[in-house]
Amino acid sequence: MIDSAAHPRPSPYRVEDHLRQILKLLEKHRLVETLVDRDRASPRHELIESLVHRQHLVELQLKLRSLHPADIAYILEALPLEDRLLVWRQMPDDQGGEVLLEVSDAVRDSLIEVLDRPALVKMLSQLDADDLADLAEAITEDVLAEVLQTLNARDRDWLQTTLAYPEDQVGHRMSQDILTVRESQRVEQVLWLLRGREELPPNTDCLFVVDARHLFKGVLPLPALLLNDPQKHIAELMITNPVLFGPTDNADEAARAFERYDLISAPVINDRGKLVGRLTVDEVMDYIREESEEDVLNMAGLRGDEDLFAPIWDSARNRWLWLGVNLCTAFIASRAIGLFENAIAQIVALATLMPIIAGIGGNSGNQTTALVVRGLALGEITPENTWHLVFKELGVGLLNGLVWGVTVGLFAYLLYWNLPLGEVMAAAMVLNLLLAALMGVAIPLTLHHLGRDPAMGSSVLLTFITDGMGFFIFLGLATVFLL
Amino acid sequence: MIDSAAHPRPSPYRVEDHLRQILKLLEKHRLVETLVDRDRASPRHELIESLVHRQHLVELQLKLRSLHPADIAYILEALPLEDRLLVWRQMPDDQGGEVLLEVSDAVRDSLIEVLDRPALVKMLSQLDADDLADLAEAITEDVLAEVLQTLNARDRDWLQTTLAYPEDQVGHRMSQDILTVRESQRVEQVLWLLRGREELPPNTDCLFVVDARHLFKGVLPLPALLLNDPQKHIAELMITNPVLFGPTDNADEAARAFERYDLISAPVINDRGKLVGRLTVDEVMDYIREESEEDVLNMAGLRGDEDLFAPIWDSARNRWLWLGVNLCTAFIASRAIGLFENAIAQIVALATLMPIIAGIGGNSGNQTTALVVRGLALGEITPENTWHLVFKELGVGLLNGLVWGVTVGLFAYLLYWNLPLGEVMAAAMVLNLLLAALMGVAIPLTLHHLGRDPAMGSSVLLTFITDGMGFFIFLGLATVFLL
Numbered sequence: 001m002i003d004s005a006a007h008p009r010p011s012p013y014r015v016e017d018h019l020r021q022i023l024k025l026l027e028k029h030r031l032v033e034t035l036v037d038r039d040r041a042s043p044r045h046e047l048i049e050s051l052v053h054r055q056h057l058v059e060l061q062l063k064l065r066s067l068h069p070a071d072i073a074y075i076l077e078a079l080p081l082e083d084r085l086l087v088w089r090q091m092p093d094d095q096g097g098e099v100l101l102e103v104s105d106a107v108r109d110s111l112i113e114v115l116d117r118p119a120l121v122k123m124l125s126q127l128d129a130d131d132l133a134d135l136a137e138a139i140t141e142d143v144l145a146e147v148l149q150t151l152n153a154r155d156r157d158w159l160q161t162t163l164a165y166p167e168d169q170v171g172h173r174m175s176q177d178i179l180t181v182r183e184s185q186r187v188e189q190v191l192w193l194l195r196g197r198e199e200l201p202p203n204t205d206c207l208f209v210v211d212a213r214h215l216f217k218g219v220l221p222l223p224a225l226l227l228n229d230p231q232k233h234i235a236e237l238m239i240t241n242p243v244l245f246g247p248t249d250n251a252d253e254a255a256r257a258f259e260r261y262d263l264i265s266a267p268v269i270n271d272r273g274k275l276v277g278r279l280t281v282d283e284v285m286d287y288i289r290e291e292s293e294e295d296v297l298n299m300a301g302l303r304g305d306e307d308l309f310a311p312i313w314d315s316a317r318n319r320w321l322w323l324g325v326n327l328c329t330a331f332i333a334s335r336a337i338g339l340f341e342n343a344i345a346q347i348v349a350l351a352t353l354m355p356i357i358a359g360i361g362g363n364s365g366n367q368t369t370a371l372v373v374r375g376l377a378l379g380e381i382t383p384e385n386t387w388h389l390v391f392k393e394l395g396v397g398l399l400n401g402l403v404w405g406v407t408v409g410l411f412a413y414l415l416y417w418n419l420p421l422g423e424v425m426a427a428a429m430v431l432n433l434l435l436a437a438l439m440g441v442a443i444p445l446t447l448h449h450l451g452r453d454p455a456m457g458s459s460v461l462l463t464f465i466t467d468g469m470g471f472f473i474f475l476g477l478a479t480v481f482l483l
Numbered sequence: 484m485i486d487s488a489a490h491p492r493p494s495p496y497r498v499e500d501h502l503r504q505i506l507k508l509l510e511k512h513r514l515v516e517t518l519v520d521r522d523r524a525s526p527r528h529e530l531i532e533s534l535v536h537r538q539h540l541v542e543l544q545l546k547l548r549s550l551h552p553a554d555i556a557y558i559l560e561a562l563p564l565e566d567r568l569l570v571w572r573q574m575p576d577d578q579g580g581e582v583l584l585e586v587s588d589a590v591r592d593s594l595i596e597v598l599d600r601p602a603l604v605k606m607l608s609q610l611d612a613d614d615l616a617d618l619a620e621a622i623t624e625d626v627l628a629e630v631l632q633t634l635n636a637r638d639r640d641w642l643q644t645t646l647a648y649p650e651d652q653v654g655h656r657m658s659q660d661i662l663t664v665r666e667s668q669r670v671e672q673v674l675w676l677l678r679g680r681e682e683l684p685p686n687t688d689c690l691f692v693v694d695a696r697h698l699f700k701g702v703l704p705l706p707a708l709l710l711n712d713p714q715k716h717i718a719e720l721m722i723t724n725p726v727l728f729g730p731t732d733n734a735d736e737a738a739r740a741f742e743r744y745d746l747i748s749a750p751v752i753n754d755r756g757k758l759v760g761r762l763t764v765d766e767v768m769d770y771i772r773e774e775s776e777e778d779v780l781n782m783a784g785l786r787g788d789e790d791l792f793a794p795i796w797d798s799a800r801n802r803w804l805w806l807g808v809n810l811c812t813a814f815i816a817s818r819a820i821g822l823f824e825n826a827i828a829q830i831v832a833l834a835t836l837m838p839i840i841a842g843i844g845g846n847s848g849n850q851t852t853a854l855v856v857r858g859l860a861l862g863e864i865t866p867e868n869t870w871h872l873v874f875k876e877l878g879v880g881l882l883n884g885l886v887w888g889v890t891v892g893l894f895a896y897l898l899y900w901n902l903p904l905g906e907v908m909a910a911a912m913v914l915n916l917l918l919a920a921l922m923g924v925a926i927p928l929t930l931h932h933l934g935r936d937p938a939m940g941s942s943v944l945l946t947f948i949t950d951g952m953g954f955f956i957f958l959g960l961a962t963v964f965l966l
Contacts, residue, residue: 199710227678
């Protein structure tokens with residue numbers, strides 16, 4: 001629950017309203033600048049500019065103060081670069097760090113870039129160790145070292161421990177906000193201890209039970225404290241076999257466990273059974289969102305997260321890797337055509353028809369690939385069922401090949417009144433769709449076995465094969481049967 | 484927290500272990516069947532078969548009993564159809580309903596299909612009204628009517644109310660499990676009332692405060708009950724301006740609000756200020772996962788959710804819509820080539836080079852589309868910033884067009900020692916990438932404005948334009964400048 005500005009009927013829509021208000025403020029601000037630009041010489045205008053200017057900026061600062069950091073993050077992401085930086089410069093230091101936590105990676109980089117080092121260190125030193133761990137990759141080593149100095153010894157240790165785990169492991173994402181109790185305590189003792197605190201860590205749905213050596217014993221759901229007799233012992237109420245994670249567990253699988261068992265928080269236990277941290281649903285939800293967005297962008301051939309309003313140069317570079325790969329594969333596919341220039345010179349219709357074979361092969365293969373990428377993401381594809389999947393996809397490919405092959409064959413026949421041409425077209429379609437089915441399964445599985453993200457580039461590789469081989473099969477069959 | 488089978492070190496990996504154990508059981512089961520098949524005649528074999536058979540099935544049932552419904556759902560999804568139905572038939576009635584709740588839509592259909600009506604009704608009558616609401620779309624009207632008879636009047640009303648809201652509205656996804664308190668009550672009274680209950684509804688992080696007419700007043704976080712003096716009044720402790728939703732609010736925006744403000748549960752209030760339901764994080768997390776998967780599948784041209792092991796015929800049909808659309812667009816694009824058969828007959832190299840222009844245009848446009856689809860999903864694209872986005876993407880397109888245009892132009896020149904051909908190639912690349920950038924923004928935005936899912940088919944439409952126009956531009960320029 002969050003304390004947001006009082007509204008008669010607050011709703012999720014209001015964040016767009018805030019964006020609109022800020023856009024209006026920025027517009028007024030720009031209008032003044034344009035007016036002044038027109039008449040630079042007059043000192044009176046300069047005075048007015050600086051006054052009106054300042055008034056708008058104060059208004060902007062007040063507006064920002066009233067917003068939740070996550071709302072500010074959303075607004076910054078939706079603003080074109082110039083406006084974004086104007087708003088960002090008005091951000092109070094004590095809010096800036098929280099906002100950096102909430103924005104997407106690409107936008108975060110654009111915000112950090114314009115801060116000088118002291119300002120950045122000041123902002124970051126407002127955050128706790130868990131939050132700093134989330135930001136650590138975005139800042140340079142020396143800034144991180146400087147911020148570490150501002151932490152106490154315990155927080156510094158914690159930060160260094162979590163940063164030692166790779167990004168896709170649970171240890172990197174766990175938090176140190178843990179409330180522990182002992183088995184031997186009674187409910188009333190725990191209640192009394194809790195009352196001494198001002199608040200509980202966010203997402204606390206249970207307390208963790210440990211022994212004197214901090215070995216994990218179980219979890220005590222908060223409702224158990226509320227629903228039971230205050231005289232009962234924690235040992236009677238705790239759950240001794242909850243879902244728990246190790247710090248080196250894969251974050252993907254942890255996220256799936258949170259979804260599967262509807263968890264709010266879960267303990268992280270090291271190999272010796274010691275409680276080392278806590279994983280919470282908000283962190284998991286962010287992770288799921290990040291990963292699924294990454295899949296969509298990767299499948300389309302973007303290298304990484306891209307800011308919607310990134311500078312043109314940055315955007316272009318983010319896309320070059322896969323465009324470059326695509327260019328190479330397109331060259332190779334085009335050489336497959338080059339082999340048959342003689343056939344094309346004799347039957348020009350081949351050039352007209354060949355993109356149909358290649359295009360539908362690519363589309364059909366991509367359908368298979370999307371299904372396999374999702375199956376891998378959900379952990380549903382195992383060595384035992386892979387062959388079933390291959391045979392099923394080959395079956396679908398054969399069926400689709402026959403249906404669409406006959407269709408395009410008929411089309412070619414009607415267009416050119418050439419029956420053998422139609423037959424070659426149909427046969428090429430069947431073969432290319434079978435190939436597309438096979439490759440649609442094989443490419444993401446191979447990438448997965450090589451430890452790569454199966455979404456990454458599988459579409460470009462697949463299209464390369466369905467294009468190149470599509471041209472080759474069609475023109476090859478045509479050379480054999482039509483010339 | 485879930486009570487799972489006691490393990491020395493339970494971890495998220497164990498669900499795959501369960502799958503492996505079940506696969507082993509199924510393999511033994513099949514082995515027996517094969518042995519018996521070989522020697523059908525002997526009555527002794529039949530006896531053995533039925534004994535061993537039964538033993539395996541009992542083992543399977545015991546195994547299933549020990550598993551969480553979400554784990555069974557995962558296992559069913561990962562099993563090929565035949566094995567899946569074998570396992571499903573061993574499912575105890577009291578677990579079956581929960582499993583249906585957890586499996587994906589496509590797999591759910593395959594499970595419901597094989598149940599006769601009395602078995603289905605029996606399974607469903609084990610579920611509460613909230614769960615039935617989630618399943619309602621998967622079952623026929625008359626089964627639903629029959630299950631409604633087994634509910635009490637209050638649950639029946641509730642089910643009919645929630646089902647009246649469309650699937651993408653909050654009202655469809657809210658639950659009726661609400662704990663309410665009054666402003667005038669003291670903490671100790673509330674604690675006393677809670678102790679009378681056996682458990683709290685899942686995902687209860689706060690109680691809702693209402694007045695005598697059930698008008699919503701605020702929320703009371705559970706920790707407030709634990710941390711404060713038992714003599715305090717609820718009115719002093721409640722939060723009066725929490726994030727709340729209306730039943731007709733868009734589920735997408737509600738999901739984003741949950742992520743943004745890290746909510747566990749939130750009240751749903753109708754227009755007159757009455758508390759009507761509760762939205763919880765587990766429902767929201769499922770929604771986010773479903774939607775993002777749907778985006779990935781839709782962008783690849785699958786009509787809906789598809790079971791990894793669906794029968795070939797069902798799978799093929801699920802893909803026909805977009806393959807059919809693709810076929811039509813490919814025909815039209817191929818006619819663009821047909822217009823220039825004369826040019827190709829004179830310069831066969833044109834046929835070899837044209838797929839490069841079309842392919843890179845498609846790839847580049849898809850990068851833009853993916854970015855816009857994501858921006859729309861996050862609500863970051865507004866009428867105010869659309870032009871910024873268009874200009875930025877045109878800028879990227881121009882830059883990429885120049886870089887890759889010169890590259891392919893040089894390649895064409897070196898391959899055919901024909902400078903004008905290289906120049907035409909470069910010019911066509913620049914024009915097609917500009918077009919791809921424009922369409923990459925325009926297509927998803929138009930689909931969005933028409934109230935359609937921008938991911939749905941935008942890739943097929945885009946490829947149509949970059950292919951068709953790519954061929955047209957390249958061959959047109961060649962006709963003008965090279966013939």
